[in-house]
Amino acid sequence: MGFALKFIRAWGGLILGLASLWVFLFSPEKADLSAYLAAAAFILLVLTFRENYRMVLRMSGKRSARLGINSIVMVVLFFFIVVLLNLIAGRYYFRIDLSANRDFSISPLSAKVLEDVDEGLKLTLFVKGKGAQYRDALSLMDSYRYIEPRLVYHVYDLDEQPAIAASYGVESYGTSVVEFGGRVIVAEGTDEESLTNGIIRASQNEIRTVYFVEGHGERQSGNEGPRGYSRAASSLRARGFLVDSLNLSSVDFIPQEASVVVVAGPKTGYTDEEARKVHDYAQRGRLLFMSDPEGSDMFELLAVFGLKAHNGMVLDKKRHMAGRGESVPVVSSYPDGDLTRDFGLTTVYPTVRAVSGGTSGKVYEYYPFIRTSSNSTIEALSQQEALASDEQRTRTIGILVIDRKSNGRVILVGDSDFASNDNLDISGNGNLFRNMVGYLSGEASFVRIEPRRADYVPLYITENQAKSAIYVFTVGLPLMVSLAGFIAWYRRRGL
Amino acid sequence: MRQFWPIFKRELRAYFTSPIFYIVAAVFLALTGYFYINAIIRYSSMAIEMSGSGKDLSGFNPTSVVMKNIFNTMGTVFILLTPLVTMRLVAEEKRSRTLELLLTAPVPLISVIMAKYLAAVVVYALVVTPTLYMPLVIEYYSSAVWGQMAAGYAGVLLLGMAMLSVGLMCSSFTESQLISAVLTVGVLIIFWFVGGVLGSASEELTRVMRGLSLFEHFNSMTDGLLDLRDILYFIGFACVALFISHRVLDSLRWRG
Numbered sequence: 001m002g003f004a005l006k007f008i009r010a011w012g013g014l015i016l017g018l019a020s021l022w023v024f025l026f027s028p029e030k031a032d033l034s035a036y037l038a039a040a041a042f043i044l045l046v047l048t049f050r051e052n053y054r055m056v057l058r059m060s061g062k063r064s065a066r067l068g069i070n071s072i073v074m075v076v077l078f079f080f081i082v083v084l085l086n087l088i089a090g091r092y093y094f095r096i097d098l099s100a101n102r103d104f105s106i107s108p109l110s111a112k113v114l115e116d117v118d119e120g121l122k123l124t125l126f127v128k129g130k131g132a133q134y135r136d137a138l139s140l141m142d143s144y145r146y147i148e149p150r151l152v153y154h155v156y157d158l159d160e161q162p163a164i165a166a167s168y169g170v171e172s173y174g175t176s177v178v179e180f181g182g183r184v185i186v187a188e189g190t191d192e193e194s195l196t197n198g199i200i201r202a203s204q205n206e207i208r209t210v211y212f213v214e215g216h217g218e219r220q221s222g223n224e225g226p227r228g229y230s231r232a233a234s235s236l237r238a239r240g241f242l243v244d245s246l247n248l249s250s251v252d253f254i255p256q257e258a259s260v261v262v263v264a265g266p267k268t269g270y271t272d273e274e275a276r277k278v279h280d281y282a283q284r285g286r287l288l289f290m291s292d293p294e295g296s297d298m299f300e301l302l303a304v305f306g307l308k309a310h311n312g313m314v315l316d317k318k319r320h321m322a323g324r325g326e327s328v329p330v331v332s333s334y335p336d337g338d339l340t341r342d343f344g345l346t347t348v349y350p351t352v353r354a355v356s357g358g359t360s361g362k363v364y365e366y367y368p369f370i371r372t373s374s375n376s377t378i379e380a381l382s383q384q385e386a387l388a389s390d391e392q393r394t395r396t397i398g399i400l401v402i403d404r405k406s407n408g409r410v411i412l413v414g415d416s417d418f419a420s421n422d423n424l425d426i427s428g429n430g431n432l433f434r435n436m437v438g439y440l441s442g443e444a445s446f447v448r449i450e451p452r453r454a455d456y457v458p459l460y461i462t463e464n465q466a467k468s469a470i471y472v473f474t475v476g477l478p479l480m481v482s483l484a485g486f487i488a489w490y491r492r493r494g495l
Numbered sequence: 496m497r498q499f500w501p502i503f504k505r506e507l508r509a510y511f512t513s514p515i516f517y518i519v520a521a522v523f524l525a526l527t528g529y530f531y532i533n534a535i536i537r538y539s540s541m542a543i544e545m546s547g548s549g550k551d552l553s554g555f556n557p558t559s560v561v562m563k564n565i566f567n568t569m570g571t572v573f574i575l576l577t578p579l580v581t582m583r584l585v586a587e588e589k590r591s592r593t594l595e596l597l598l599t600a601p602v603p604l605i606s607v608i609m610a611k612y613l614a615a616v617v618v619y620a621l622v623v624t625p626t627l628y629m630p631l632v633i634e635y636y637s638s639a640v641w642g643q644m645a646a647g648y649a650g651v652l653l654l655g656m657a658m659l660s661v662g663l664m665c666s667s668f669t670e671s672q673l674i675s676a677v678l679t680v681g682v683l684i685i686f687w688f689v690g691g692v693l694g695s696a697s698e699e700l701t702r703v704m705r706g707l708s709l710f711e712h713f714n715s716m717t718d719g720l721l722d723l724r725d726i727l728y729f730i731g732f733a734c735v736a737l738f739i740s741h742r743v744l745d746s747l748r749w750r751g
Contacts, residue, residue: 098642099719459637485517
């Protein structure tokens with residue numbers, strides 16, 4: 001082969017190999033391209049290596065400084081060829097998960113979701129530090145990429161990349177961002193369930209709209225003041241919702257595309273016409289009512305659902321926020337239901353009224369899901385109000401009602417302060433608000449992925465068994481080996 | 496191939512008739528045995544404490560808790576023991592001037608290197624084999640996850656092969672066994688910990704460092720994952736080190 005061709009072969013292989021390495025490092029989602037470049041480079045460089053190696057062998061009887069340099073070049077070339085082989089394997093490989101807890105496999109549900117997603121999925125995870133959480137996130141991303149090689153992912157230490165986190169509005173560790181088809185979804189959690197549900201949300205064509213009703217002194221989604229709901233609205237937008245305001249007096253009916261309608265702490269009552277529009281909507285939609293002790297009790301809206309917002313303010317003598325008094329109850333445990341399953345965060349309610357529903361029957365089912373401690377009383381806010389209750393018992397401050405016929409769902413909470421700009425970030429307030437809206441919008445239909453865990457396997461060893469094991473395995477076995485060595489040495493000495 | 500076997504058998508005989516093999520085996524078995532029994536006792540105590548606590552114990556099993564740590568211990572211990580196995584492979588021959596005989600004999604250099612290397616691998620496998628009592632004890636008193644055990648032992652074997660190739664390479668650089676041992680430990684420590692010094696490294700650099708790290712590839716195998724990329728890494732690692740050894744020894748021929 002002519003020198004020119006050899007030159008082209010060698011340099012062509014090198015350039016292709018470097019290109020493959022570049023793609024692998026900076027565009028790992030283009031694993032196919034990287035592998036093809038690596039394969040082409042591998043073939044060219046193996047041929048180059050083989051020919052140069054024969055030349056080296058032929059020259060090896062001669063002393064030559066050039067031979068030393070050639071050997072170094074051969075070593076570098078060989079190393080590069082091994083790297084190329086690994087780059088090819090980076091795309092075309094198999095793996096078998098033999099772990100007890102199936103730590104390296106994602107669920108069939110997640111695999112199906114990934115397979116249904118076209119090219120263009122990007123996941124960004126924000127974790128704390130570069131320790132166990134970072135490694136777990138990388139391992140999970142590796143498992144996702146095994147199913148979808150075109151997946152683009154980044155795992156960042158939130159503290160090291162604050163600018164990137166801020167661009168997504170991410171402020172907490174353990175947050176994921178899913179980008180697909182122009183949509184950006186921020187999911188709480190970096191586990192498989194959070195990511196898969198985020199991908200589902202991002203890939204859905206249906207856009208869910210949340211309307212905040214205004215016109216009666218409600219908290220407004222555009223209000224950035226302490227009392228406003230702008231941050232709650234932003235957090236909903238980050239989860240893929242469209243958020244808008246709605247004045248019932250200016251529309252004939254609540255828009256078709258409304259997934260959830262939020263009535264956040266009205267100060268005055270609704271007219272009959274407005275109440276009719278809300279009730280018509282309830283036949284097909286979902287409602288979130290929040291009523292403050294000092295605001296309207298929304299009787300005209302709630303009565304048709306069998307719901308009631310009681311007068312007065314709940315005082316929780318046992319569980320309340322330190323430094324803010326009994327009028328700020330704190331709730332840490334919730335019943336196990338679709339709305340609050342695995343929700344273990346504490347929520348805080350700065351002044352809240354008690355709520356109640358009817359008895360579950362043929363039409364409606366009632367599920368109280370936020371309840372104060374058993375040391376709770378009700379204090380009247382004014383002398384005009386109905387008698388307060390000194391009886392110490394659990395008070396319901398959040399209730400869900402489901403219409404059995406239409407499957408409509410309504411949530412009533414006795415406080416709207418908890419999700420205002422001032423209080424949204426207190427403990428689990430924001431999470432609960434988002435969960436309620438998410439639940440009403442149909443997120444309960446998203447996948448639930450149980451963490452795979454092998455069964456607990458006990459192992460009990462008695463003291464005598466432990467002692468025997470120490471003597472046998474820590475002392476006896478090494479002694480036997482040492483004895484064998486001694487015998488071997490003695491026999492050799494005897495020779 | 497014919498020339499391979501005599502050298503291979505000679506190397507094996509040299510190991511079995513020298514105290515090094517038995518000292519390495521005894522120390523390794525004593526250390527790992529000690530850690531193993533302590534881990535079993537600790538697991539047993541934790542099992543008793545936690546079984547009445549009402550906590551969720553799923554995922555708590557001896558294979559994931561005990562053997563995973565023992566595999567990591569084996570890897571760490573072998574960073575220090577590998578040089579003892581490999582330091583004499585070439586350095587001793589250089590010092591005693593028998594290497595010239597070997598290099599001038601009509602024996603392909605590759606056969607010499609592979610014979611020495613594989614003899615070291617056999618010795619390593621013989622040192623590790625007695626530790627099979629560990630999964631058997633777990634199976635006897637409890638229940639072992641044999642798939643994860645198999646993946647772990649495959650990782651131990653591949654890691655050993657990679658480490659031994661480094662030892663052979665360093666032994667070929669010098670005629671001093673001490674320098675060979677120190678070099679081996681140094682190189683192994685660098686490749687063992689390189690993936691852990693991530694700090695504020697960029698994503699690309701992190702990917703490179705994790706890709707080069709012996710520990711990262713070994714760790715996923717001891718967790719129960721058999722991944723072709725990890726297997727290829729160890730084989731490639733050993734091949735590069737052996738090739739360097741080949742080049743170094745070949746250079747002795749033409750340098751004189």
